[in-house]
Amino acid sequence: MDLAAFRALEPLCWRAPSAHNTQPWRLRYERWAITVGWDPADTLPAGDPSGRDLRLSLGAFVETCLIVAADAGLRLDWVADHDEHDRRVGRLRPARQPYRTPFRTSDVWDRRTDRGRFTGGPDVDVLAAVDAVARRAGGGVRLVPRAGRLGALLRAADRQVYADPAVVAELRRWLRLDPARPDYRADGLSDRCLGLSRPAATGLRAALAAYPVLRPLGLPRLLAAGDDPLARGGAVLALVAPPDLDAPGQVEFGRVLMRVWLTLHAAGLAAHPLSQLVDVAATRDTLGALLDVAPQRVVHVTRVGRPVAAAPRSARRIRDGNVRKTCSSLLDDRRLIHESPYGLM
Ligand SMILES: Cc1cc2nc3c(=O)[nH]c(=O)nc-3n(C[C@H](O)[C@H](O)[C@H](O)COP(=O)(O)O)c2cc1C
Missing domain, CATH: 3.40.109 (NADH Oxidase)
Known part of the structure; x- marks a missing residue:
């Protein structure tokens, strides 16, 4: 019962x-x-x-x-x-x-x-x-x-994560940056939940789409530097x-x-x-x-x-x-x- x-x-x-x-x-x-x-x-x-x-x-x-x-x-x-x-x-x-x-x-x-x-x-x-x-x-x-080191640690971790093409491909699979798609309301990480503005969501989508080309040019470092959650308190x-x-x-x-x-x-x-x-x-x-x-x-x-x-x-x-x-x-x-x-x- x-x-x-x-x-x-x-x-x-x-x-x-x-x-x-x-x-x-x-x-x-x-x-x-x-x-x-x-x-x-x-x-x-x-x-x-x-x-x-x-x-x-x-x-x-x-x-x-x-x-x-x-x-x-x-x-x-x-x-x-x-x-x-x-x-x-x-x-x-x-x-x-x-x-x-x-x-x-x-x-x-x-x-x-x-x-x-x-x-x-x-x-x-x-x-x-x-x-x-x-x-x-x-x-x-x-x-x-905190003692100063945590921010550097977080950036180092982010850099390593973004340097791995398989991890980035997986992240892309679960990112929901387009509200027009039906999976936007089903699962994954939406632009709203990630706190991304519309231009930021568009920029991220473009950067990840160009990842294979931009990776050797330092994209992982750029992505890692792009957000500092610790600054948000x-x-x-x-x-x-x-x-x-x-x-x-x-x-x-x-x-x-x-x-x-x-x-x-x-x-x-x-x-x-x-x-x-x-x-x-x-x-x-x-x-x-x-x-x-x-x-x-x-x-x-x-x-x-x-x-x-x-x-x-x-x-x-x-x-x-x-x-x-x-x-x-x-x-x-x-x-x-x-x-x-x-x-x-
Ligand atoms: C084990 C675990 C690990 C997680 N790791 C992260 C993370 O590294 N970064 C992040 O932003 N959210 C992380 N989350 C939060 C999930 O993304 C979140 O639970 C999911 O999107 C559902 O949203 P909700 O918690 O608001 O219901 C994690 C959640 C769990 C359970």
Whole structure:
């Protein structure tokens, strides 16, 4: 019964974050459980060759499913059961009680990545709260000291990312710079979400189209110098995992990441991930040294702060017209129903 009822909530669960907004998760409804797996077509083999961000995104999705189900009074819990061959991470299955969480569907709905300007970073209480969330899973959240080096590190990471033709081709595949195309409202990174003006979006599209010619002429350096997120304020936080985190552990840490982001959201803060710092071995090593932890333990880095203005909502592939009805019957949250621009997604 709870499994069948969950199906109608799926569009809300798809509000989970994913790297490049690829939405890699897939649900398989079985008699006694719902298997959570992934579609390789929606992974990032060039930019995320180890699958770390894939597994963090899948974990974030699992946590989102549990929150949305619990808020609707559905009794589901999670059993991890990682199988690369079957492309699954585990199952949602019926439980005696709803999942215990301080978060609500409205938090899931309202949270968004914010790449804009921040007025300030997290205070000591918020830092302690997110650190406590990660500590309960054997990790921690650490403030990355700015001390001048972080900007240079970020530029070095960006340069390396933009120098790799396969990574750039993959980024191009997920960029959504043309509002006239139907996939603009389905997935990927839109010009609006990236905070690009129309001329900037046109310029980026042209630069990436000419990439093979311009790359030897220094385009990667130019692209890396073109944006300075640290100048837009906030503090930089690192999510530190326990040593020797395996693939199922990374999925579990995706759940932790989601709880961290929702804790920040509840405090009026937003996150802007800077994954390139972790993707590039050299900058990850430096981060590890700055934080005095083994570099492999740094699984995610993000700029955090109080947004100056609300960020645009990102697109999702699943748009179920029935979700409005589902929300009004299952969720007593008038604000959610009122604000949900399902027509826009
Ligand atoms: C594991 C992970 C890594 C991410 N890395 C980046 C990143 O390096 N830069 C960035 O701007 N956004 C990053 N994001 C944010 C996604 O692009 C974002 O979640 C997605 O576009 C959906 O938007 P939303 O978070 O507003 O729902 C990351 C998200 C996840 C879950």
